[in-house]
Amino acid sequence: MNASTAALLAGLVLLFPLAGSALCGLLGPVLGRRFVNLAGTLSIGAAFAVTLVIFAQVLGAASGHQSTTATLWNWLNLGPGNLNVSVDVTIDQLSVLMLLVITGVGLLIHVYSVGYMEHDPGAARFFSYMNLFIFSMALLVLAANMVILIIGWAAVALSSYLLIGFWYERESAVLASRKAFITQVIGDVALVIAAFLIFVNLQAVAPTCPPTAVCGFIPGHLYTLSLPQIFANASSLGAGSPLITLICILLAVGAFAKSAQFPLHTWLPDAMEGPTPVSALIHAATMVTAGVYLIARFHMLFEMSPIASGMVACVGMGTAVMAGFIALSQVDIKRVIAYSTMSQIGLMIYAVGIGAYAAGMYQFLLHAFFKALLFLAAGNVIHAVHDEQDIREMGGLDSRMRVTAWCFLVGSLALAGFLFAGMFSKENLLGFGLINGPGAPTLYIVGIVVNLLTGLYAFRLYGTAFRGEPRSEAARNAHESKAVMLWPVIILAGLSVLAGWILQWPVAFGPHLIDAFLNPVFSQYVGRPPATAPGLWLGVIGFVIGLTCSLIGIAVGIRIWVRHDLDPSRALARPGFRLLPRLSFNKLYFDQIYDALLVRPTRALARGLRRVGDPVMDSWIKGVSGVATDFSSAFRTIQTGLIRDYASYMVLFVVIFTVAVMLAAGLAK
């Protein structure tokens, strides 16, 4: 693909959602709901169509020529040795895979939203924000310049803020959106600092800048934030140096904030305050996967810093276990799924941390299908039981919402990693953990626990919400959703069932198509040799162990919550375990800890400063304004509107002037 084609196609992918956002936002309220529904979904449909063209182009390109970087326009040019930002886009296997999910799953979610938001008066605003979300995410993955990437990064945070707080009359929604945004900003700041560090420290590796030429203020310094240049010259940052470690940790903090990893994870469950399609979009297609993408995109830098990548792997796996544990006792249907996302994203982060990038992206792809499926199916449930989200108030929905229940079961199996999507990607990912990563295979063993937990909470959710007898009037009267909300769910269920088998054919634990597709990206710049795939026998063993654990989790989950012939309360009443349910239910008290450690001291400080600052600041500000006010009000009384007054002023000043002139003349003599 030549550069101008790439620029055109990437420009179109970006333009359609942006135009859709503007149209829905500006004309939507005037032209009505039909227009909004059409413009909002067609824009994403068009972007998806263009993405398919790009995908075909990338597939068809000769090997070694699949990556194209094109300049849309030159944004900022401050001369050599200073900041130069051109709006560059990169089309390669990684960005096109991301785009396929973002626009493809995004399209299904938009179609679903047509039904979900049917009775909401703010539909125009909703679709405007959703399109903006898709645009921001597309900008983020296409960016070939760190400035552009950060703009996309921040725009994603903005759109999530707008969507989480979509029902702004609800206080909890506003608080949740604020929390999400503040957490995002922490990540943004880390990312910006990382960009600064790269900007000032990056030096040209020999051939790009001959020693006699001046490439910046300091000879040899590049002063660029263009990603291909950063990667090509990354070795100048010094492999294993404190600098590269710092940069990578800052990048990782950015990724953790976006991907809801410990310790910046608390915003994600609260983000469930937004409408359900938003949750699906945040969790499946966009946003939380941005952190995984970021680390995969900057893999060259992470490979140069074993400390940072090891930390990423540990945090990822730690979050995966933690979220799985918390998900076991949550009662809000969406929150359980939110914690499952956090857990699955943790696995992805772990994968990119140990250098198994393709495995991480594989998990991302399949996760997008079954997570969007789970959320949209949950949306159907919530719709059917009149906005009730507590699973204790549901039950017995499988006979009342047959299609949704089946789809949800497919999603749960895919999530738990049996037969469908999750089985392939998760075992593949954990297989890498057998021989890679810090202290291998320690984290692999933790990963197996995650498998167990996933099976448990997935079937706790399914069993409690869909099986048994209905436990509320709303659940008894629940009925299936209409077609526009059912078809996206069915399509996603189909994808969850088939995608893994197709991509993995013919062997479940062997190399998969995504691996072959993405590997050129990750071998283009190499900091250290990437993770090695486990050999055939080790792979089989890992696969079998992982699958067994998933199955144990599923089986126990089914026995406890579907068939009710196993009661965990006795086991949990024992002294050592008594604390566990409380810890899980209260989300390990993270919100309370942060509240006590950060929110309250900050508030107290602010109040204290206000007590001191208000009098000080106010006194001089009020003094200045007071002088001006007094001055003007003194002069205002002169203007009476009476001609006689004006005439007397005239006479008065003529007399004063005359006397003054005469005095001056007299003095001069």
Added chain:
Amino acid sequence: MLSQSMFPWILLTAAFLFTLGALGVLIRRNPLVVFMCIELMLNAVNLALVGYSSYLNSEEGQVFAFMVIVVAAAEVVVGLGLLTRVFSIGRELDVDDLDEMKQ
């Protein structure tokens, strides 16, 4: 030809008339009287101009006096036009009552 000794008296008369006019402008409330007082001030200036002209043996003062008379006539035309308009919209003829400039 006036005698030179009369010149101060001419100036004093002019100053007296001017002061009288100025006071009238400031004190009186009837716009017609105010106009007459303005005329009085202008004519006091004319008197001073003519006096100086005679004292300095120059025509310029007298020429200037004619200018002043023309300007005064024009001013009366405009002023009386304004006054008739004010009267025709039913307003009382009182300069203190015409204070819309304040707003």
